[in-house]
Amino acid sequence: MDLVVQGLVKAFRLLLSGDPEVLEITLLTLRVSGLATLISLCLGVPLGLYLAVARFRGRELVVGAVNTGMGLPPTVVGLWVSILLWRSGPLGMLGLMYTPTAIVIAQAVIAVPVVTGLTMAAVQQLSPKLRLQVLALGASPLQFWWIIIREVRFGILAAVMAGLGSVISEVGASMAVGGNVRGYTRVLTTAIVLEVSKGNFDIALALGFVLMVLTYSITYILTIVQQRRRRW
Amino acid sequence: MTAVLEARDIVIRKGGRRILSIAHLAVEPGEVLAIIGPNGAGKSTLLTVLACLDLPTSGAVFFHGRRVTRANALSVRRRLAVVFQEPLLLDTTVLENAAIGLKLRGRRREAEAKARAWLARFGVGHLAAQQALTLSGGEAQRVSLARAFALEPEVLLLDEPFASVDVIARAGLIQEFKSVLSSTGTTAVLVTHDFREVSALATRVAVLFDGAVQAEGPPEAIAAHPRWGALANLAGA
Numbered sequence: 001m002d003l004v005v006q007g008l009v010k011a012f013r014l015l016l017s018g019d020p021e022v023l024e025i026t027l028l029t030l031r032v033s034g035l036a037t038l039i040s041l042c043l044g045v046p047l048g049l050y051l052a053v054a055r056f057r058g059r060e061l062v063v064g065a066v067n068t069g070m071g072l073p074p075t076v077v078g079l080w081v082s083i084l085l086w087r088s089g090p091l092g093m094l095g096l097m098y099t100p101t102a103i104v105i106a107q108a109v110i111a112v113p114v115v116t117g118l119t120m121a122a123v124q125q126l127s128p129k130l131r132l133q134v135l136a137l138g139a140s141p142l143q144f145w146w147i148i149i150r151e152v153r154f155g156i157l158a159a160v161m162a163g164l165g166s167v168i169s170e171v172g173a174s175m176a177v178g179g180n181v182r183g184y185t186r187v188l189t190t191a192i193v194l195e196v197s198k199g200n201f202d203i204a205l206a207l208g209f210v211l212m213v214l215t216y217s218i219t220y221i222l223t224i225v226q227q228r229r230r231r232w
Numbered sequence: 233m234t235a236v237l238e239a240r241d242i243v244i245r246k247g248g249r250r251i252l253s254i255a256h257l258a259v260e261p262g263e264v265l266a267i268i269g270p271n272g273a274g275k276s277t278l279l280t281v282l283a284c285l286d287l288p289t290s291g292a293v294f295f296h297g298r299r300v301t302r303a304n305a306l307s308v309r310r311r312l313a314v315v316f317q318e319p320l321l322l323d324t325t326v327l328e329n330a331a332i333g334l335k336l337r338g339r340r341r342e343a344e345a346k347a348r349a350w351l352a353r354f355g356v357g358h359l360a361a362q363q364a365l366t367l368s369g370g371e372a373q374r375v376s377l378a379r380a381f382a383l384e385p386e387v388l389l390l391d392e393p394f395a396s397v398d399v400i401a402r403a404g405l406i407q408e409f410k411s412v413l414s415s416t417g418t419t420a421v422l423v424t425h426d427f428r429e430v431s432a433l434a435t436r437v438a439v440l441f442d443g444a445v446q447a448e449g450p451p452e453a454i455a456a457h458p459r460w461g462a463l464a465n466l467a468g469a
Binding site for chain 1: 280283285306309310312313314316318320322323324332333336337379383
């Protein structure tokens with residue numbers, strides 16, 4: 001119990017002192033996971049919309065793959081992205097291995113199926129007749145999709161929260177493709193793992209506290225927006 | 233006189249099965265054409281095709297004598313309005329719902345004023361600021377009708393628009409609707425299986441049975457017909 005109390009005390013001291021390394025790790029975490037979530041939004045929302053309404057041979061296979069992807073183990077993603085980005089790998093010439101960009105790519109791979117699957121589910125909850133009604137209102141194809149996106153905006157918001165939650169908390173992929181290089185690719189989760197392995201529980205607790213506060217704050221803001229219009 | 237809307241040699245197949253076969257059906261300016269028939273007769277499918285929301289497998293719909301194709305369907309749709317059985321309102325305010333069609337047509341300036349006027353006409357003007365998805369079934373269908381009339385359509389197509397309204401409110405709404413139709417002179421196509429609505433609103437009736445138009449004529453003539461009168465009475469009783 002002493003270990004926890006001492007650790008928490010040290011953690012708060014570290015946070016209140018405004019430790020530059022903790023700040024740097026926090027900012028990199030925000031930048032990397034934020035960018036990965038943004039990419040997953042740009043790819044996952046259109047894909048989710050398309051899969052929700054499209055009819056094509058093999059659609060069930062694709063939907064099945066998306067649903068499986070929603071539970072992809074980050075370590076496996078890290079392994080495959082590492083193989084792709086490795087110096088002798090197919091994308092090795094880009095020199096991205098052990099860079100923040102590599103972490104963004106790996107985290108985007110994790111988040112895209114989450115955003116796609118939840119967007120698709122949100123669209124499929126709409127009345128099928130709404131498609132005809134929107135077209136009957138005189139919507140052009142672009143206007144049609146804009147209205148549908150607006151109708152499922154709270155579902156998309158939930159997808160963003162889930163996507164962000166899945167990447168900001170993962171450690172396996174970031175460790176594999178980022179390498180946890182101090183001052184360069186060290187993010188909150190990889191730093192926590194390192195400090196725990198060194199027995200520095202106070203620092204690990206401080207970093208864990210920052211991660212929790214960060215995740216909760218972002219999710220809280222999104223939740224406020226989402227729940228403002230609650231019908232139940 | 234050229235028909236506003238005309239179906240010529242329309243065949244619709246779904247899953248290899250022919251579900252609709254209409255040799256000729258015309259909607260004349262100013263009339264209220266009721267399409268009646270039992271469930272599964274193809275009434276809603278016909279309305280979807282007449283509303284240019286779907287193209288027939290063969291044959292064509294003509295709007296003011298011009299063939300509707302995939303290329304011009306949107307511009308034709310923007311001169312029509314459709315009210316479905318469910319109000320199908322969007323997740324926004326009542327006013328925004330009533331104004332959306334005009335906004336989609338680029339008529340933003342007049343949209344809200346027109347929407348407000350039509351909401352008031354259908355007795356739901358006081359609900360303009362309310363979220364549409366919190367309305368009762370009857371209120372929602374009034375908003376849906378206001379949304380359609382705000383577009384000042386050349387043809388208004390209605391698919392059982394009063395079916396989701398409770399019996400007490402229905403009679404009042406039909407009377408209000410009838411008064412709006414006659415004051416605006418709007419051409420309308422009404423799909424229904426309720427002959428009371430036909431008697432109250434229609435100037436002409438087409439009986440759809442087994443995916444084909446079996447008879448056309450004034451409501452009284454259809455009601456008096458030995459075969460179709462029985463169907464009409466069965467549907468409306």
